[in-house]
Amino acid sequence: MKSVRIKVYGIVQGVGMRPTVARHASACAVTGYVCNKGPFVEILAQGEEDDVKKFIDKIKYEPPKRSAVLKMDIKEKDPDEKYKTFEIIESSKVEGEIFVSPDIAICDECLSELYDKNDRRYLHPFINCTSCGPRLTILDSLPYDRPRTSMRKFPMCSVCEKEYYDPSSRRYDAQPVCCNDCGPSVYIAGTDIKGEEAIRTARSAVALGKVIAVKGIGGFHLCCDAANDAAVERLRQLKSRPHKPFAVMMKDIDTVRRYCKTDPFKEEILTGHNKPIVLLDKKEGEGVPFLSEKVAPGNPTIGVMLPYAPLHCLIFDYKDDTLVSPVLIMTSGNVSGAPIASTDEEAFSMLSGFCDLILSHDRDINIRTDDSVTDTLDGKLYMIRRSRGYAPLPMMLSKEFKGELVAYGADLKNTFCIAHDNLFYPSSYIGDMEDMRSSEVLKSSVIKMNKLLETDPEYAVCDLHPRYVSSLLAEESGRKIIRVQHHYAHILSCMAENDYTDEVMGIALDGTGFGEDDTIWGGEILRCSLDGFERAGSIAPFDHCGGDLASREGYRIALSMIGSIYKDGSEDVIRVLDLCDLNAFRAISKMIEKKINTVKSTSTGRLFDAVSAILGIRKTSTFEGHAAMELQFAAERNINEPVIPDIEYVRSGSGRKIVATDEIVRFITDERIKGEDPDKLAMTFHLMLAEGAARCALDAAGDIDTFALSGGCFQNKLLLTEVKKRLEKEGKKVLIHSVVPPNDGGVALGQALYGMNKLSKIGG
């Protein structure tokens, strides 16, 4: 007989952990007990060795749906007592880490009560229970009790109170519990219209093709009928957002199946309790209902989510005669780059110009949280934006660290990360720092999260970039500063989420980041440990002329590359490719020659933009990654067998290896001039770049056999798969992202890991 004590850490409170454990115990013929200690659940398990092992596996792989098991501490124990049964026992709470739960989408039971005419909460826009409802977004401080949430304004009625204190009720200990009598209420902001009338008014506005703003769980959305071309076009005009895809909310999973291709894993995420936006391939052809092409122009995929707040459900389906489209645009209610609006004031100042009415409510949002966006890869999540439903769930690293810090992240797609010992808490999505409002929110969110986690770090980690707003805020905070290079932080974030802390060869294919040599980096082969990195290689440097303008006008990078590759023959090339007016080319060449507003760059993002322009796919972008995305789509629709030439993919440079991306561009350009199909060449480019990056990293790896792939360009799954395949073919272990984005949204976690390693050393 074997006897073990198990401590389960993570989101284990109020998620039905104890009954689930008891069920597993009886299935495995294990005896003992389970009890709730506050920061963890403690289990004592006795039984035959095989049975105990089976039991542990069951807890690990079949935990309750809404729980998140971060760590299991398993210790063998002398059986001082023999247990005949398995019991759930009540026990005193222990001090220690409490894990703040992310917000949880409406559960099936609440959904059926919502539409049950005989239920107390029939059509109640704020219905919730122990296993669903807002959490992080309504929280002020810990412990998580009603007086410390925005529900404090709404005293429970006697019936709700009874449920709240009754252990057999579905609403036992559910802090946001409320009903039609005692809960918050909805209204049309700036009018006297409220309650049922407000919902009817909003629904009929949507049905009539108007744009409305809706306050949800983590902020406001802008909403209109996605099948109404004119409505979507109007929203694009109002937001001055010509191409960037809008996310949609679909009424239910059957609707999703009608419009999009799904698979069981994608459906599991769509219908799960996090309810992120999931990227799905659009269905084409006969029988697919109409959806405005303007939802995601030129894009074979579409970001889809299911209703996750009861109010969303009521917009689709209500007790009136209005027929609302089963597919609605639900895009973050913000000005491009700014944080999502979370109060009526912000909605009026930011959104009133974009919409016809504002459907709001009086439950305050304490911590704003955008929708998470995820893709999938090989049956796992592949996160694009980690926010609602996931933040602030920590990563728990096995390596022991000591200390506390806050990492301020990057300036684009900013998130921050608070670390405390071996727990790392990446924040919700904040926004782009060039917008003043985002930097204000970064500042206030750091304060709020520190209060929530009861941390007050002495140290701040930030980017090397001297003019990053996030770095300035870190300095202003008065904390001691630790700086980390951007792409090194990308690789560290990938290591952190894989709980891997030994040396790796990092391949960071990214937009732009400040390099240690004052140039722009973004296509880097880095040998990394927790203590530091060595730049073992990079893509071929090119002249980046025109500052930020060149990020929107990728053809400028193409001109610079063509100028340096073809020299005197450049003008012919530009004429044949019809890239631009020759005078413009001459002007740019002059600027590069005189080094006016010109820096050296190894940005892979800009390389993609340039190739997209050379192939005539897209010369200018209206959002970040626009031209690069269309290059990827072109490659993915290619049906011809690509030819991969045998060029010299890696050469020596000064002090590092160079991926011959200039030779790749030359090959692609020559082939295009010969009239080769752009889609085929788009594919060829992906394969050649993957070949070059992988060979360079393999060459530089020495005895390191673990590789880590990070950086925004790895949102491109074609590129990711091709690089990964080549490394695995050589028997290497490849770490990739899953729950943390490969883009700048993940940088803060990497910064935090670097800082914690440093602090632990100072401390020790």
Ligand code: ZN
């Ligand atoms: Zn529920």
Ligand code: ZN
């Ligand atoms: Zn009530």
Ligand code: FE
């Ligand atoms: Fe980056």
